Amino acid sequence: MNSAAPDLQLASLLRRDPRAFLAELYRAAVASAQPLHGMRAHLPAPPPGRTVVVGAGKAAGAMAHALEQLWPADAPLYGAVVTRYGHVPPRPAGLPQRIEVLEAAHPVPDAAGEAAAQRMLRSVQGLGADDLVLCLISGGGSALLSAPAPGLGLADKQRISQALLHSGASIAEMNCVRKHLSAIKGGRLAAACGAARVVTLAISDVPGDDPSVIASGPTVPDPSTCAQALDILTRYAIDIPPVVRAALESGQLETPKPGHPGWQHHAVHLIATPWQALQAAAERGRAAGVPVHVLSDAVEGESREVGRVHAALARAVAERGSPFAPPCVLLSGGETTVTVQASAAVAGRGGRATEFCMGLAQGLQAHPRIWALAADTDGIDGSEDNAGAWVRPDTTARAQALGLSLDAHLQRHDGWGFFSALDDLLVTGPTHTNVNDFRALLVL
Incomplete structure (x- = not known):
């Protein structure tokens, strides 16, 4: 007792x-698990240059509001995150908006999620070593950030996503496939940030709290491989276009891996688990x-x-x-x-x-x-x-x-x-x- x-x-x-x-x-x-509770202890100091905010997930709207409350009022802050339709929380009274909260479909991606992903990739172009990217990530981000890999269209991603959801595949298996069929997941968003420092603040929704699995890890290195993704697709009898199958077989769609020097200036913090x-x-x-x-x-x-x-x-x-x-x-x-x-x-x-x-x-x-x-x-x-x-x-x-x-x-x-x-x-x-x-x- x-x-x-x-x-x-x-x-x-x-x-x-x-x-x-x-x-x-x-x-x-x-x-x-509300983001305001866990975020404060993990925020970096404002950088000499720009601070760009990107992110996705069912908690992304609340995470954006928490960041706006905690970030110094005199420090520049701009960017956008995407959350599920209907999941934008009420804005705290008197809180100025510095981060735009977009909405898209979940669990099957739509055109709004594809547009949000492309917008975020554009927003981090041209950043330098004096700049900071704050990435706000939570579960659901895999569907909400949809940037199909070369050879795939949005309709292909929708069909494959639906098939994975009905297949009985685990979240780790689904996200392995998603990472290798994406232009933004599996560390590719971080790679697009160039020399800027990237700090990821994540709310975990996955067994084991592996950051590379949460929302398919857009800003963390990916240890999984094209071969593993292809094996999962084969095991669950999920069809993919021949050009994409060939790209997986050749390793052309391989994701950024651990050990690259570029990851040394990046950090990941779990603010709720x-x-x-x-x-x-x-x-x-x-x-x-x-x-x-x-x-x-x-x-x-x-x-x-x-x-x-x-x-x-x-x-x-x-x-x-x-x-x-x-x-x-x-x-x-x-x-x-x-x-x-x-x-x-x-x-x-x-x-x-x-x-x-x-x-x-x-x-x-x-x-x-x-x-x-x-x-x-x-x-x-x-x-x-x-x-x-x-x-x-x-x-x-x-x-x-x-x-x-x-x-x-x-x-x-x-x-x-x-x-x-x-x-x-x-x-x-x-x-x-x-x-x-x-x-x-x-x-x-």
Whole structure:
């Protein structure tokens, strides 16, 4: 139990409304990942020359606002970042705009994202050693910065992106392909900055917090290879134009690699991570007087199967007191995947969180003492309007009473439809950050 005096109001909420208690843990995780909290400690001093801002991601708008608040008012600052449509946060009152916030499509790129990428490449041309480039990067940047490699058009990038999203490929695999089919990712944006110093401020949404994977690493060296990208495309049976296949086979589309002297003057700082967010949620849970166990911030795998594994663990806690004694909270993060079958691609509505919740509900078998919440920390699960969903002890019983088949909804990846009918969707709107999946299981 927590040795500090418990938060009596939170402890009461735990007893009265487990759903609201789990939502409180989610809010604590999201609040800890807001860019203003972590950016201050990593800002460099203004340079003798120009300071150009570039960036992309679901948190890019909030990161731009944070930078405008923290950067000295008398130091020049200009540039643009791109975020997902509808993810531009309200501008703080009285804050002058020095960075433009553009909008584009996610998860499949569009012409606006391509225009934003080209604009950023132009903005860093001609910079010298006295200049500074501040790159604000967060999850989602891979789709939002779309500059197709030679031989590819935007329609090709859209088709390949859609195929990757439905393939079940991991985020690292998808970004390996994206980097080698891009004119801006995989360190190419940094290479375009010439002699200027580049400082990347990143919010991690990937297992392991590898900067070369976050938004496909536009300003960091890329250790992956053309051969690996080609192998991924082959393994998942994703077609590419013959000229691009030949360029991958020859190494013509190889990315800038580690070890080049040009990287010596560049720096990368992680200002928020999944682990930090889970620890913030754990601290909030412990304030209610309940033990909290953080399982991992790097869980990957098929969402429904990860849900079933979490169910098995929670049942072991509830029924055997192992590996943890109840009552307790189990937290995990990471990035799972949903492999969409062709027959279900149109029928289903949902994302990783609701897919996890359906697998979890199957595995829990209506256990009377287990509650759960799974949600994406950016506030959007897939392409719907919800962040995630709750699973309650009576989830399957209420579904049966409404004539809902959990198996049928899972087969067509329709988590949104299933949990919407149960009024168990968590709807938050965009959170203006992104540290990926959040999962909390309460075992009473």
